[in-house]
Amino acid sequence: xxxxxxxxxxTIERLSQYRRALLICLEKGQTHIYSHEIARIQHIxxxxxxxxxxxxxYTGTLRKxxxxxxxxxxIGEIIDSQEGINVAIIGMGNLGRALINYFSGKRSHLKIVAxxxxxxxxxxxxxxxxxxxxxxxxxKVIREKNIRVGIMTVPADFATQxxxxxxxxxxxxxxxxxxKPVNVPKEVYLEEYDMxxxxxxxxxxxxxxxxxx
Amino acid sequence: xxxxxxxxxxTIERLSQYRRALLICLEKGQTHIYSHEIARIQHIxxxxxxxxxxxxxYTGTLRKxxxxxxxxxxIGEIIDSQEGINVAIIGMGNLGRALINYFSGKRSHLKIVAxxxxxxxxxxxxxxxxxxxxxxxxxKVIREKNIRVGIMTVPADFATQxxxxxxxxxxxxxxxxxxKPVNVPKEVYLEEYDMxxxxxxxxxxxxxxxxxx
DNA sequence: TTAACAATGTGAAAATAATAACAAAAAAAC
DNA sequence: GTTTTTTTGTTATTATTTTCACATTGTTAA
Numbered sequence: 476x477x478x479x480x481x482x483x484x485x486t487i488e489r490l491s492q493y494r495r496a497l498l499i500c501l502e503k504g505q506t507h508i509y510s511h512e513i514a515r516i517q518h519i520x521x522x523x524x525x526x527x528x529x530x531x532x533y534t535g536t537l538r539k540x541x542x543x544x545x546x547x548x549x550i551g552e553i554i555d556s557q558e559g560i561n562v563a564i565i566g567m568g569n570l571g572r573a574l575i576n577y578f579s580g581k582r583s584h585l586k587i588v589a590x591x592x593x594x595x596x597x598x599x600x601x602x603x604x605x606x607x608x609x610x611x612x613x614x615k616v617i618r619e620k621n622i623r624v625g626i627m628t629v630p631a632d633f634a635t636q637x638x639x640x641x642x643x644x645x646x647x648x649x650x651x652x653x654x655k656p657v658n659v660p661k662e663v664y665l666e667e668y669d670m671x672x673x674x675x676x677x678x679x680x681x682x683x684x685x686x687x688x
Numbered sequence: 689x690x691x692x693x694x695x696x697x698x699t700i701e702r703l704s705q706y707r708r709a710l711l712i713c714l715e716k717g718q719t720h721i722y723s724h725e726i727a728r729i730q731h732i733x734x735x736x737x738x739x740x741x742x743x744x745x746y747t748g749t750l751r752k753x754x755x756x757x758x759x760x761x762x763i764g765e766i767i768d769s770q771e772g773i774n775v776a777i778i779g780m781g782n783l784g785r786a787l788i789n790y791f792s793g794k795r796s797h798l799k800i801v802a803x804x805x806x807x808x809x810x811x812x813x814x815x816x817x818x819x820x821x822x823x824x825x826x827x828k829v830i831r832e833k834n835i836r837v838g839i840m841t842v843p844a845d846f847a848t849q850x851x852x853x854x855x856x857x858x859x860x861x862x863x864x865x866x867x868k869p870v871n872v873p874k875e876v877y878l879e880e881y882d883m884x885x886x887x888x889x890x891x892x893x894x895x896x897x898x899x900x901x
Numbered sequence: 902t903t904a905a906c907a908a909t910g911t912g913a914a915a916a917t918a919a920t921a922a923c924a925a926a927a928a929a930a931c
Numbered sequence: 932g933t934t935t936t937t938t939t940g941t942t943a944t945t946a947t948t949t950t951c952a953c954a955t956t957g958t959t960a961a
Contacts, residue, residue, distance in 0.1 A: 480896055483918065484889075491888040495867060509938070517869055518878075521938090522920060529940060537927050538938050554888055556895040562887070569789065573782035577867075577883060585891055624890055648894040650886055654708060654790075656729055664893040665731075666886055670790060673863055673879055674775070675704040675767055676697075677837055678798055680877040681861040682769040683693055696948065722908070734908095735950060742910060750957050751908050 479553060486527045487554060492517055493524070494550045500543050509540040555584040561622045565637055566629035567592040567607055570652060574626060579603035588620050610640075617644040624648040631655040692766060699740045700767060705730055706737070707763045713756050722753035768797040774835045778850050779842035780805040780820055783865060787839060792816040801833050823850075827857040837861040844868040 496516045500508055510528070511521035528534075528541065533549050535541040562578075564571045567590050578587055590607045592598060598609045608616050616622070625641045627634065631653045638657035641649055648664040651657055659665050709729045713721055723741075724734040741747075741754065746762050748754040775791075777784045780803050791800055803820045805811060811822045821829050829835070838854045840847065844866045851870035854862055861877040864870055872878050 479899075485918065487889055487892055488885050491885040492869075492882065495882075495884065496869075511938085518871075518880075520920070523918095525938095525940065526919085535939060537925085537940095538929095538936095539927085540938075554892045554895075556891060556898075560891045560894060562891075569782045569786035573786055574883060576782060578887070581884065582888070585887060623894055624887070626887065647897065648890040650890050656705075656709075656731060658731075662897065664890055664897060666890050667731075668881070668886055669705065669708075670787060671708065671794065672701050672704040673881055674791070674798060674837070674839065675795070676700055677861040677863050677877055677879050678769060678773045678775075679700055679767045681773060681836055682767075684860065684875065684877060685769075686692075698948065724908090733950070736948095738908095738910065739949080748909060750910095750955085751906095751959095752957085753908075 489527055490550050497543050497547045507540045559584045561586050561588045562624045563622045564590045564626045567597050571628040575603050575605050589616050613640050614644040626650045628652050703763050710756050710760045720753045772797045774799050774801045775837045776835045777803040777839045780810045784841040788816050788818050802829050826853050830857040839863045841865050
């Protein structure tokens with residue numbers, strides 16, 4: 476059987492991206508797509524696409540390319556959890572709200588079912604169908620709603636305690652958007668992303684490009 | 689001379705992160721730090737830290753570690769642009785606002801000097817000191833204010849045209865937060881980040897971990 | 902003084918990821 | 932019906948990134 480565990484991390488990321496491109500193609504009524512078409516959309520090479528698809532065991536049709544619908548379904552089988560995964564957003568600031576709007580209804584297997592905040596004005600409200608609870612009730616709500624992934628969008632000063640509370644509540648994965656790295660036990664999958672780093676990276680390469688001339 | 693061009697991309701990202709950790713140490717009055725301390729904060733190995741510092745030519749003191757202040761300054765010399773870089777945010781939705789709050793006053797060499805939107809209610813306002821202009825005036829403002837980096841936080845449907853307009857205005861780097869990949873000429877540095885991909889990746893590894901048991 | 906320790910710095914090796922090269926075969930062109 | 936073209940699938944190669952292993956050397960402690 477296909478060993479999902481051994482798929483390169485980068486391949487996982489690209490599969491998610493291929494699927495999104497493919498969903499757009501499907502909407503447009505396109506039934507087949509060539510590796511080089513996917514590649515052009517994603518700014519990568521066609522070989523890379525074919526290799527990724529090879530790794531997941533998908534076979535296209537020579538000279539016709541890949542069946543859009545089939546490939547979407549296969550990627551879903553690979554990366555999605557069969558029973559779906561419930562997600563919570565912790566911190567209903569601008570970033571938390573951006574994420575809720577952004578995700579709402581986008582992926583059926585990933586459902587944002589709760590948000591948390593400490594601001595009493597926000598608690599009890601609903602946004603894009605997602606109810607906001609008090610951070611104090613986090614453990615209770617996470618267990619009741621079977622929430623397995625938490626997205627942290629709290630201020631940096633609350634990062635540590637939020638991560639601890641999530642772990643305490645039995646969370647299985649954390650996506651940390653605060654600029655402060657957090658520690659979790661190894662059975663919790665942690666992905667950190669820091670916007671300042673991305674911006675500084677862009678600025679660095681802009682500088683380098685200018686020096687070059 | 690040190691060849692900045694040849695620093696691995698990953699090293700650049702980590703340097704930005706080391707600096708942030710170091711700034712916190714500096715605030716706390718810590719004068720020296722060991723490689724394994726930096727490593728623990730960033731969830732990486734001490735060897736990785738030492739290797740990165742070796743690449744930028746920084747030498748610590750045996751058994752005392754690295755001088756926090758010196759290292760912060762050196763990282764600044766490496767990744768910052770001497771004359772500073774002006775940045776614009778295009779799209780004043782939740783994400784755009786989150787970024788403005790997030791960055792404001794954080795890095796002196798990276799200044800967000802303008803934001804753009806199509807909503808007349810937002811145009812003319814100022815947020816965290818950043819004035820909002822009409823998207824129609826983008827080229828003019830970007831040239832006048834010497835903006836070199838643009839952060840795209842517009843809805844996906846506007847991604848393509850926004851990127852084209854930025855390129856047209858002579859931008860040198862783009863950080864694209866829309867879920868739609870864009871095309872730019874090779875002299876413009878492009879960094880794309882997609883929140884759905886990150887969330888799907890977390891969900892995937894959560895699934896894998898659970899299957900394992 | 903000298904042995905043990907704890908840290909840095911780095912060449913070599915391993916792991917991971919991307920690219921090149923090309924065989925195979927369906928479709929199109931002649 | 933044969934040749935050319937186009938596209939997939941895959942092996943081999945190269946490039947990048949991380950880790951290992953260990954020499955080196957201040958510092959501490961016996």
